[in-house]
Amino acid sequence: MDDAPQISEADEQALLDSIDRWLTRKVAPIAAKYEQADEYPTELVEDMCEMGLFGALIEPQYGGLGLPATAYARIVARISEEWMSLTGFFNSHLMMALIVQKFGTPAQKDHWLPRFATGELRGGLALTEPDAGTDLQGIRTVARREGDIYRVSGSKLWITNAIEGDILAVLVKTDPDAQPRHRGMTMLIVPTRDKETGAEAPGVSRGGKLPKLGYRGIDTGGISFDGAPVDARLGLVGGEEGKGFLMATGGLEIGRVNVAARGVGIARRALKEAVAYAQIRQTMGRPIAQHQAIQLKLGEMAAKTRAAELLVEDAARAYDRGGRVDLEAGMAKWFATETAFEVATESMRIHGAYGYSKEYPIERLYRDAPLLMIGEGTNEMQRIIIARQLIARNPV
Numbered sequence: 001m002d003d004a005p006q007i008s009e010a011d012e013q014a015l016l017d018s019i020d021r022w023l024t025r026k027v028a029p030i031a032a033k034y035e036q037a038d039e040y041p042t043e044l045v046e047d048m049c050e051m052g053l054f055g056a057l058i059e060p061q062y063g064g065l066g067l068p069a070t071a072y073a074r075i076v077a078r079i080s081e082e083w084m085s086l087t088g089f090f091n092s093h094l095m096m097a098l099i100v101q102k103f104g105t106p107a108q109k110d111h112w113l114p115r116f117a118t119g120e121l122r123g124g125l126a127l128t129e130p131d132a133g134t135d136l137q138g139i140r141t142v143a144r145r146e147g148d149i150y151r152v153s154g155s156k157l158w159i160t161n162a163i164e165g166d167i168l169a170v171l172v173k174t175d176p177d178a179q180p181r182h183r184g185m186t187m188l189i190v191p192t193r194d195k196e197t198g199a200e201a202p203g204v205s206r207g208g209k210l211p212k213l214g215y216r217g218i219d220t221g222g223i224s225f226d227g228a229p230v231d232a233r234l235g236l237v238g239g240e241e242g243k244g245f246l247m248a249t250g251g252l253e254i255g256r257v258n259v260a261a262r263g264v265g266i267a268r269r270a271l272k273e274a275v276a277y278a279q280i281r282q283t284m285g286r287p288i289a290q291h292q293a294i295q296l297k298l299g300e301m302a303a304k305t306r307a308a309e310l311l312v313e314d315a316a317r318a319y320d321r322g323g324r325v326d327l328e329a330g331m332a333k334w335f336a337t338e339t340a341f342e343v344a345t346e347s348m349r350i351h352g353a354y355g356y357s358k359e360y361p362i363e364r365l366y367r368d369a370p371l372l373m374i375g376e377g378t379n380e381m382q383r384i385i386i387a388r389q390l391i392a393r394n395p396v
């Protein structure tokens, strides 16, 4: 498509090179420390704002980088090779921003997008609740209109950027009795804290950061609303009730490309570490890389990692062409994330006891990978989505 986002090869390379330098100089020396302490990496988040990553997919007219999904996926994969959590800060934020960019009114775009592009306001997408994840239409958070405002009540759980962020795109029910259920669902932009004072916005209570197996450092948490007021003109996305489910599932497509790209980053790093370690570690008088049992593992890890890279490229290209990409994004998400877990596990076996040690990066890759099989639609659901699309695109 002519109006699809574009970047020249030279500009993309320059951007990737600057991110690589940042990863080497600033991230690599401290990632393990922050990850093990589960500490919010304030300085690195600020660096990512300065590099424009919080505006990576926001159009240049609103101050964003306006990158195509292909370039975005390459950036996400590179950062994930060093520390996957960092990609979560800006990806959740961009899912919220893209909902405004794609479905918002002109006034909403003018108001929110420049603030989102710089990271002045940071946030995420709040869909999941204590009793509803995969079954999004089962959410219970409601919003009732009172003149020019909505009052939001309910609880969201497992929300990225919920604690340190300032704002969320929140999926609510404006008509809890609607049938089919999705017709009663609406997307609202809800400020959650005062940027200046750091205080919670009226009617908002942030829970604590949830302790997690991996994907640490980032603030994943619960957030509750008790009559939280939302200005209807700026907050009701697109100025229309009943379209929230469509907006949420549309936002998840780029989320799936992102998660798949994270899988590529994890698989690549785990493979690199295994290839290097296998040449250094000796048993029976020779490097383990010369044992056929290890070669069989490395061969399979390399082929699967490359296949994952190509599927992610394919999905990102499809996204850039426009239209629905559930099939392509679903294939990339499922394959790349299963591959990430398999390759991390095999790399750990190749490292023997050292793979189990906190002094090596393998145990972190191994703990980070499983999230990718759950987030942005579980891998069980991805295969179902792929099959449904396959049938829809090939009717008999």
Ligand SMILES: Cc1cc2nc3c(=O)[nH]c(=O)nc-3n(C[C@H](O)[C@H](O)[C@H](O)COP(=O)(O)OP(=O)(O)OC[C@H]3O[C@@H](n4cnc5c(N)ncnc54)[C@H](O)[C@@H]3O)c2cc1C
Binding pocket: 092, 124, 125, 126, 127, 128, 131, 132, 133, 134, 135, 157, 158, 159, 160, 161, 212, 215, 220, 371, 374, 375, 376, 377, 378, 379, 380, 381
């Ligand atoms: C670290 C982390 C960060 C997250 N960040 C966010 C965020 O920022 N925003 C947000 O909204 N959510 C977020 N989530 C939530 C995530 O999107 C959900 O966990 C996910 O959608 C699955 O929902 P669930 O956990 O309720 O599992 P459930 O829906 O309860 O599913 C449980 C199991 O049943 C299977 N299953 C369910 N329904 C079906 C079906 N119809 N057919 C076949 N199998 C089925 C699932 O695949 C899964 O294996 C995050 C989660 C984690 C762990």
